[in-house]
Amino acid sequence: MGTSTWTSMLRLELRRLPQHHCPRRSHMSDSSFHLMLEESTRVLYAEYLATPDAVLPNRDALVQAAAARGWSETAFADPAVTLFLNRCHTATEPFRLPVGEVRDGTFSLELDADHVVVLLELHAPQGGKPVRLSEVREAITKRQITYGLKQVTILDALRAGHCKSLVIAEGTPPVPGMSARFVSLLDELKPSSHDEDENALIDYRNLSHLLLVSPGAPLMRRVPAVQGLPGTDVFGHQIPPPPVSDQPFPNNLAGTKIDEEDPNLLRAAIAGVPKLAGDRMTVDPVVSVEAVDLTTGNINFDGSLQVRGDITAGMEVRVTGDIAVRGTIEAAHVEAGGDVKVNGGIIGVQSAAMTEEQDNPSLRIAHIVAGGSIKARFMVSAFVSAGKSISAEREIRQCEVLAGESVVVGRPGSRDGSIIGGKVRALKSIRAGRAGAPSGTPTMIQAGVNPHAAGKLAEVEKSRVRLLEEKSKLDKLMEVLDKRPDVGEQQVERIRGMFSSVVGELFALDSKIKAIQQEMIPTSDARIEIFRGVQAGVTLHYAGHQRTFMEEREGGKAVIEKGHIVLR
Template sequence: MTVIVDPDMMSAYVTIVPGEGGTSVTSDEVVQALTGAGVITGILHDEIEKAVHEGEVIKRMVAAGRPPQPGEDSQFISLIPEMRERCPLADEEGNVDYRNIGGIISVKPGDPLLRRTSPTKGVPGENLQGALLPASDGIDIAFAPNLSGTAPAPDDSDLLLAAISGLPVLIDRGIIVEPVLKVKTVDLSSGNLHFTGAIDISGDVKAGMEVTATGDIIIGGVVESAKVEAGGNIEIKGGIIGQKEVRNDRGELNTDIAHVRAQGSISAQFAEHALIHAGQDVMIREVAMKSDITAGNSITVGEKGMRKGHIIGGVCRAATLVHAIIAGSPANVPTRIEVGVDPAINEKLSAVKQQLADKEKRQEEIDKTLTYIRENANKVDPGMAALKEKVHSLLQSEIAELNRQKKRLQKRLELVNNAKVEVDSSVYFGVQIMVGDKMLTIEDDLQSKTFSRGEDGIVY
């Protein structure tokens, strides 16, 4: 019988080899061996009994420490059911259905919007020697500043209410309420639309027109060779169709293409000769043909259980996932799919790290100044001392916010490293697939494959 204790003193294992003519190992002997190895707590007596009864085990865990549980930061809980549906959530297997983003909703003054929870205390852990392992407490995070169209509840500062009627838009650490502009069709009779808020268009956006909004845009018809941009999401009940190839032979953008861009997500029935760029997700329900599509998170072409869902020609690039029913075509139309490449994340992360380093350096200088002030209080003007204390407090808040931004960006970078391409049905000859820095050209038609990055290339 052999006992092994991990160097971090958080788990211990036993290996038992049956005796040949001698006596069998007993539970007491295993416990004595653990005690001799320094284990005084976390002993799993039931597991020891099972191991002894079986007579032969290889590295069976018989002692486990209790890891520390860090406290949770303040949480922001939407009180509008439709808005919770618009925020895609992962299931137990980690899959995310990016299609369920919900529709446009409205609120009226006094409607509850968002609840802020208090941070929780961390729970210390304990190793096998009985030593306490400290746990960090959650961070108290305030509502974002300048949440337009909202106000805190008079009797509850952690509850956010609507102050005006309009469209609630969920942002980081808050909700803003924007008014909604409703029109029938965007054409020469309406002129171009540039609106601070959300736009609901019941018909089409005609060729040559422009529509921009700081919030969401809902379009009940088709987007022709027009330009549509939104600070939120864009939902197109019809399709997106341009009149020419997206790029010419020199790689330059052609005129008369459909150009749709959103900081949030974009959904449409189909896309042809379209330039599409979404900060979050793109969902095309039927066909993406000869289009240039970019998504900060994922691109999904086709719905589960449906036969349509073709990527034919053009380029689809996303940070974490491209999912389609069929990729390419028997006619070998040049089709390229790219995942795992999101330079925007690296750029933002580098910028945040630089800002953090600058703030921390300045805080060190302020710390030295405050130390001198406290040691020589009679030599320093009280007003100057108060100013330095105020600057120090402000720097602490800014550093805490930058650390939160850094953590969020690092999590997004982890998702990019696990990027993949999923094709439910057929991948045709000639399709080019890039995952991170690895490239694969399909040489034979394939059926139902998932492509990801391996050490030596793309695996499927």
């Protein structure tokens, strides 16, 4: 009890007792007071008899009287004892006041949801008896806890007299297995160069080559599932590992076939462009056109596209593979799941001849998005986004550029090429000869943060919400099936398999979310190199720092010195 509680009780008791003048003090035996325990509340009272020859009691007398009853000194509350003893000095009639409480030690056992851990909570006694080892053992036996007991831990806790959430028994959790995985072999098929410029981050001779496969080419390998290991709970019962999915290659994968001697290897059945989507791999024929204009209309298909001329303004192209353009890309909307290679340039400003559409600003911007890399001779007034690298031989002017890996402006091995105006962002590195313009054109350059991370996170969160809804529906469906004995076991197993698959996908998405969030944290591992100099108006974002140059500076590599970005 707190001091305020004891004070309230004492005031209540005092109001009940009549007030008189002080009695005559004289020597007497310990029978001048009694200790009484109220069983219902466990409150300890002291009653002073106030006989004519009573000897005034003291604290030692109270302690000795309590010990005779088997109670320890901790039963007494000091403020209450002081108030009682002081009251004895003025009492002429018997009175009773609370002086403490007598409570035995208590304990409780708690099991986690999986019955793998047992927690002990032990409360010290107050004047009463401590918890005995036999009591704890009796409770453990009653709960049928037999596995993983920590005997020494229990003894140490009883000696200490108290503990909270102490692990006194611990089972063995099951070891999760691994579902069947599908590993793409496409990277092994991509051509590589043996004559690279050691100073260049990108080999321009190999960048954006179309990946074509011949019949029989290996495309994907299936890694069979690995079953988990069972665990043991604190009752000694086996805990089965989480179920794993061992699904085979999906059926009807267009343009592919399973190897005759190796059922876990998928090969190309036809020549064409491979397409990867999760655990699905297909091969599609290559499409080749003279130009993308009003004669062809917009293009949208699964595969790769070769354009011998231009992609003209206002057109839309969406393919899942690569795009190779011999001419230029004007103010068009182009999306590729693979690489985009443009022999000419990407230019979003329309010609003056197109007078009817000049007032529409959206037609003046080229919009290029690629899951792989993008290469062009130059880029002007464009939105350019690549999952990997972006390179321009001459310049990037007034563009918004987002690269999942690097941005390089300039010919291979040279230190020319300019970034003028707009925003250029990349996860790993940005290299150019110059940045900005003498006129002070605002130019932003950022490296070290994945520019695609926010968008990717939003897409993954959407998928997660969809899977959670699907999981909820399957939960309800399994509850219904459990109450329907007429439903076949095969159908029940199919629903359970679907549920396990959804749970596995959710687990994979959670890991992906953590990886994407990590990419949103600025890192100092990235590089910004502006070889020949920066102009006023250029802003660098690097390693969590930002600097806007107010005048022309010599070029170099961005480093952090004394908390500021400098070029060295």
